[in-house]
Amino acid sequence: MHPIRLTSFGYLHLPTGPDGSPVPPAADRIEDVRARLRDPAAARDILDLDGLNPRVQDVVLNTPGARELLANLADYTDLPAGPSHIAIGCAGGRHRGVDRTTARHAGDERIPRMA
Known part of the structure; x- marks a missing residue:
């Protein structure tokens, strides 16, 4: 398996394009x-608190749909022509997105982290 770069970001803090909509980071999957x-x-x-705090991580992981999202991302990374970069965005970039890219869940949920 090749290394995959995970990025967390907040839509509220992104630059905007000419039409005023936020411009997310370039990635194979957003x-x-x-x-x-x-x-x-x-x-x-x-x-x-932020997504590095275990209390936030527990809340996020126990949110309905979180485990399914992780399973979907893990399956996606297993594809032969899988991604090299996945970006996960939430509103402020402080809780949900950060938590999904932490080493704790990256290893536990088979979403590889950068070495």
């Missing part, structure tokens, strides 16, 4: 989790 996963910032006591 996963917008804003509609797929509920906003963990709405959960109690984690608003001031």
